[in-house]
Amino acid sequence: MKIKYNLKKNEKNTMARLGSIETNYGEYETPMFMPVGTRATVKGLSPNEIDDVKSGIILANTYHLWLRPGEDLISEAGGLHKFMNVNHPILTDSGGFQVFSLARPKDISEEGVKFKSHIDGTKLFLTPEKSIQIQNKLDSDIAMSFDECIPYPASYEYVKNSVDRTIRWAKRGKDVFNNPRQSLFGIVQGGEFEDLRKYSAEELQKIGFDGYSIGGTSVGENKETMYKMVEYSTKYLPSDKVRYLMGVGDPIDIIEGVIRGVDIFDCVLPTRIARHGNAFTKYGKINLKNAKFKRDFTPLENECDCYACKNFTKAYIRHLVTLDEMLGARLLSIHNLRFLIRLTEDLRETIKNDNILEYKDEFIKNYYGDKDYLSKETKGQGD
Amino acid sequence: MKIKYNLKKNEKNTMARLGSIETNYGEYETPMFMPVGTRATVKGLSPNEIDDVKSGIILANTYHLWLRPGEDLISEAGGLHKFMNVNHPILTDSGGFQVFSLARPKDISEEGVKFKSHIDGTKLFLTPEKSIQIQNKLDSDIAMSFDECIPYPASYEYVKNSVDRTIRWAKRGKDVFNNPRQSLFGIVQGGEFEDLRKYSAEELQKIGFDGYSIGGTSVGENKETMYKMVEYSTKYLPSDKVRYLMGVGDPIDIIEGVIRGVDIFDCVLPTRIARHGNAFTKYGKINLKNAKFKRDFTPLENECDCYACKNFTKAYIRHLVTLDEMLGARLLSIHNLRFLIRLTEDLRETIKNDNILEYKDEFIKNYYGDKDYLSKETKGQGD
Numbered sequence: 001m002k003i004k005y006n007l008k009k010n011e012k013n014t015m016a017r018l019g020s021i022e023t024n025y026g027e028y029e030t031p032m033f034m035p036v037g038t039r040a041t042v043k044g045l046s047p048n049e050i051d052d053v054k055s056g057i058i059l060a061n062t063y064h065l066w067l068r069p070g071e072d073l074i075s076e077a078g079g080l081h082k083f084m085n086v087n088h089p090i091l092t093d094s095g096g097f098q099v100f101s102l103a104r105p106k107d108i109s110e111e112g113v114k115f116k117s118h119i120d121g122t123k124l125f126l127t128p129e130k131s132i133q134i135q136n137k138l139d140s141d142i143a144m145s146f147d148e149c150i151p152y153p154a155s156y157e158y159v160k161n162s163v164d165r166t167i168r169w170a171k172r173g174k175d176v177f178n179n180p181r182q183s184l185f186g187i188v189q190g191g192e193f194e195d196l197r198k199y200s201a202e203e204l205q206k207i208g209f210d211g212y213s214i215g216g217t218s219v220g221e222n223k224e225t226m227y228k229m230v231e232y233s234t235k236y237l238p239s240d241k242v243r244y245l246m247g248v249g250d251p252i253d254i255i256e257g258v259i260r261g262v263d264i265f266d267c268v269l270p271t272r273i274a275r276h277g278n279a280f281t282k283y284g285k286i287n288l289k290n291a292k293f294k295r296d297f298t299p300l301e302n303e304c305d306c307y308a309c310k311n312f313t314k315a316y317i318r319h320l321v322t323l324d325e326m327l328g329a330r331l332l333s334i335h336n337l338r339f340l341i342r343l344t345e346d347l348r349e350t351i352k353n354d355n356i357l358e359y360k361d362e363f364i365k366n367y368y369g370d371k372d373y374l375s376k377e378t379k380g381q382g383d
Numbered sequence: 384m385k386i387k388y389n390l391k392k393n394e395k396n397t398m399a400r401l402g403s404i405e406t407n408y409g410e411y412e413t414p415m416f417m418p419v420g421t422r423a424t425v426k427g428l429s430p431n432e433i434d435d436v437k438s439g440i441i442l443a444n445t446y447h448l449w450l451r452p453g454e455d456l457i458s459e460a461g462g463l464h465k466f467m468n469v470n471h472p473i474l475t476d477s478g479g480f481q482v483f484s485l486a487r488p489k490d491i492s493e494e495g496v497k498f499k500s501h502i503d504g505t506k507l508f509l510t511p512e513k514s515i516q517i518q519n520k521l522d523s524d525i526a527m528s529f530d531e532c533i534p535y536p537a538s539y540e541y542v543k544n545s546v547d548r549t550i551r552w553a554k555r556g557k558d559v560f561n562n563p564r565q566s567l568f569g570i571v572q573g574g575e576f577e578d579l580r581k582y583s584a585e586e587l588q589k590i591g592f593d594g595y596s597i598g599g600t601s602v603g604e605n606k607e608t609m610y611k612m613v614e615y616s617t618k619y620l621p622s623d624k625v626r627y628l629m630g631v632g633d634p635i636d637i638i639e640g641v642i643r644g645v646d647i648f649d650c651v652l653p654t655r656i657a658r659h660g661n662a663f664t665k666y667g668k669i670n671l672k673n674a675k676f677k678r679d680f681t682p683l684e685n686e687c688d689c690y691a692c693k694n695f696t697k698a699y700i701r702h703l704v705t706l707d708e709m710l711g712a713r714l715l716s717i718h719n720l721r722f723l724i725r726l727t728e729d730l731r732e733t734i735k736n737d738n739i740l741e742y743k744d745e746f747i748k749n750y751y752g753d754k755d756y757l758s759k760e761t762k763g764q765g766d
Contacts, residue, residue: 040702041708041710044709045710069698073678077696083698294456297460307431313460313466315466316423316467319422323422326426326713330709331429
C-alpha cells in the first residue's frame with residue numbers, strides 16, 4: 001500500500017503537528033525519529049532491540065546496499081525486510097547523498113552521476129531511473145527520488161540550476177517507478193533561498209509524491225540558517241502529506257524541526273557517537289571514557305527506560321567502552337536511539353498540550369546550559 | 384553457600400556421569416559448558432542473550448579484571464554479578480593461565496610470579512594468596528587455586544617439582560580464603576604422567592576442596608595425549624565433587640571429556656571463532672566469508688533453536704561478517720555458544736540412555752567426515 005498521513009492536531013503556537021503514518025507494517029505516530037540501518041543492520045542493534053527502543057520506520061542506504069550485497073541478492077532473499085528480518089516499515093534513501101559525499105563525483109550531467117566506488121574504485125553510473133529501480137528491487141516501503149546534493153555555500157544561480165535538475169530527475173524517477181507496495185517521496189532542495197525552496201516544493205507537488213523530504217540542510221551552515229531552510233520548505237508543503245527532514249538528529253534540531261512542521265527525522269548520530277563512547281543525556285552529551293565515570297554506579301539516565309539504563313551503571317559501560325568491548329557500543333547505541341525516540345514521544349505530548357515552546361526552552365537550559373547553540377555548525381550529521 | 388554436586392547417574396559403558404550443581408544462583412545440570420566472560424562481558428552477548436542460549440555457570444578472568452577495572456572497583460559495585468548484571472553463577476579462574484601465557488614471566492619463585500603487565504609493562508607480582516584475595520573481592524561463586532602452568536613437553540622431574548609447588552600454592556590459597564558464599568577448587572596438574580596426576584589429585588583431596596579442576600591439557604599435545612591426561616586425573620578424583628576441565632571447548636574434546644567423567648568445561652573458542660566469521664555446525668566448522676554462502680538463504684543449522692538460526696540466513700550473516708558489522712559477530716557468537724550448550728544437553732540424554740559411544744561415533748562421522756581428528760593439536764583453546 002501507499003503510505004497515508006493522517007493529521008491529528010496542529011500545535012497552537014507553532015507549525016508543529018501531531019499525526020500518524022499508515023504503512024505496510026502498521027500505523028505509527030509522528031513526529032518520529034528513524035534509526036538508520038545503513039547496510040541492512042542498525043549498527044549495534046539486533047532486530048529485537050530495534051523493537052525494544054520502540055522504533056517506527058527504519059532507514060537503509062541504497063548506495064551501500066547497491067554495492068554490497070547488491071539489490072538482486074536482496075530481491076532473491078525476498079526483499080529487505082526478509083533479508084534483515086525486521087517487521088518495521090523501511091525507508092530507503094536515493095543513494096544521492098552517499099554518491100556526492102563518499103564518492104565525490106567529478107562527472108555530473110543531466111543524465112546522472114559518474115563516479116568511482118569508494119570501496120574499490122570501480123567506475124559506476126547512478127541515474128534517477130537506476131536509483132528508483134534499485135529501490136524497487138530492495139522493496140522498501142518508502143523510496144526517495146534521486147537528487148543532487150550541492151555544496152554550501154553556493155550561488156543563487158548554481159542552486160537554481162540544481163533545483164531545476166533535481167525536479168527533472170524526480171519526474172524521471174517517478175516515470176520508471178514500478179512497485180505497488182512502495183511509496184515515493186520527492187526531495188525539496190533550494191539551499192537557503194526561500195523562493196527556490198518554494199519553487200522546488202511547488203514543482204514537486206505538480207508531479208505528485210506520496211510524501212516530501214527536505215534535503216540539503218545539514219551541510220555546514222549554522223543552525224539558524226538550517227532552521228530557516230526547513231521553514232522555507234515546510235511552509236510550501238501540503239498539510240496532508242508527510243514531511244521528512246533528512247539526516248538530522250541533533251536533539252535540538254529535532255525540536256526545532258518539529259516546531260517548523262517536520263514529521264520524521266533520521267540520523268546516524270546516535271549510533272555513531274555511541275561507537276565513540278558518547279551518550280545523550282538530558283544534561284548534554286557525555287563521554288563515558290571520561291575518568292569521572294569510573295566509580296559512577298548510577299545509570300546513564302535515571303529516568304530512561306532503555307535496556308542499558310535499566311540494567312547497567314556508567315561505571316560498567318565505561319569499563320566496556322575503554323576496553324572496546326562490543327557490549328559497550330551496543331548499550332550506548334540502544335540508549336542514544338531510545339533517547340531520541342523518547343524525545344519525539346515527549347514532543348507529541350507537547351503538541352497535544354500546546355506547550356512545545358516551553359518544552360524547548362527547558363530542554364535548551366538543561367542540555368546546553370549557557371552555551372550558544374545557534375552558532376554551532378550542522379555539518380556531519382549525515383552518513 | 385558452597386556449591387554442592389549431586390551425582391544422578393553413571394553411564395553404563397564409560398565414566399560419563401549425569402549430575403547437578405547447586406549454586407547461589409540455582410541448580411544446573413551437568414555435563415555443562417560455561418561461556419567465557421573474560422573481562423566481565425561474554426564477548427558479543429548481552430546478559431539477556433546469556434540467558435537465551437541457556438547458560439548455566441559463566442566464567443570470568445581474574446587476571447584481566449585485576450588489571451582493569453580492578454577488584455576494588457568491582458567490589459564497590461557490589462561484586463561481579465551486580466557489576467555485569469548477570470543472574471548466573473560465576474566461576475573465576477586464578478589468573479595463572481593468563482600470567483603464564485600473556486605476560487610470559489621470567490621470575491617464578493616459591494613465593495609467586497613476578498611479571499610485567501601485558502598492557503603497559505607495569506611490574507606485577509601474583510601470589511597464591513593474592514589470587515584468592517582478588518577472587519574473594521570479585522565475589523564470584525567459584526574461585527580457583529593459583530597453579531603453575533608449565534610448558535609441554537616437559538621432563539618428569541620438571542613436572543614433579545611443579546606439581547609439588549602447585550599443591551603448596553593450593554594450600555596457601557586455601558589458608559587465606561575468606562568468602563563464605565564462595566567455593567574453592569583445587570587444580571590437578573601432572574602433565575602426561577599418570578602417577579603425577581594421581582599424586583596431584585590425592586594431595587589436593589587431603590587439603591580438601593569444593594571441586595576439582597583439571598589443568599594443563601590444552602597446551603599443544605595431540606588429542607590422544609590430552610584425553611589420557613584427562614583420564615589420569617578423573618580416575619583419581621572423588622565421585623561426590625564436581626570435575627572441571629579447564630579451557631577445553633572443541634566439540635569432540637567435550638564429548639571425550641564427558642566420556643572420561645568430566646562435568647564442566649569452558650572455552651573462548653565459540654566466541655573467538657565467531658569473531659572471525661566461523662560457525663560450528665553438525666557437519667563441521669564453516670566460515671561464512673566463503674563465497675559459497677553468498678546466496679544461501681537457509682539458517683546456519685536447520686535444527687538449531689538459537690536466535691541466529693531462528694531469524695537469519697547464512698546469506699545475511701555472510702553480508703554482516705564480510706562488512707565487519709557488529710551484528711555478524713554477535714549472531715555467530717550466540718549460535719556457537721548455543722551449539723556447545725546443546726551438545727552438552729544431548730550428552731546428558733546419552734548418559735540417561737547409556738548410548739554416549741554411539742552418539743560419539745555418529746558425531747565424529749558427521750563433524751570430521753574421514754579426517755583423522757585424533758592427530759590434531761589442542762593448543763590455542765585457552766585465553
